[in-house]
Amino acid sequence: MEISSLNRLDPIQLLEQANVSNKGQDKQYDFRNIFSEAVSNVVETDKALAKEQYLFATGQSEDTHSLGFAASKAQISVDLLVTLRNKALESYNELMRINL
Numbered sequence: 001m002e003i004s005s006l007n008r009l010d011p012i013q014l015l016e017q018a019n020v021s022n023k024g025q026d027k028q029y030d031f032r033n034i035f036s037e038a039v040s041n042v043v044e045t046d047k048a049l050a051k052e053q054y055l056f057a058t059g060q061s062e063d064t065h066s067l068g069f070a071a072s073k074a075q076i077s078v079d080l081l082v083t084l085r086n087k088a089l090e091s092y093n094e095l096m097r098i099n100l
Contacts (some may be wrong), residue, residue, distance in 0.1 A: 031088070038081045045074040 052070040055061035 035084060035088075038077070038084055041077045042074075042081050045070070045077045049074040 049070040052061070052067045056064070056067050061067075
């Protein structure tokens with residue numbers, strides 16, 4: 001049985017490969033984009049939850065799992081938005097404490 005050796009990958013080579021694969025992604029992730037995506041995610045999940053609640057309340061849907069899943073998604077998206085807001089305020093307060 002013959003064992004072939006493995007080629008060593010340099011970290012620079014790995015970074016170049018990662019840069020080539022990421023060139024198609026022109027979307028910038030600054031704070032404004034991240035925060036607006038979080039807000040739109042809260043709105044979307046809230047609409048989905050309201051729809052599931054309406055369907056369940058009117059008897060059009062008996063699937064309690066989708067209702068619970070929609071409620072969990074809405075809660076998680078709100079929690080994420082609140083966490084982002086808290087971190088932003090924390091960072092702002094830290095910047096204001098810096099003495100120049």
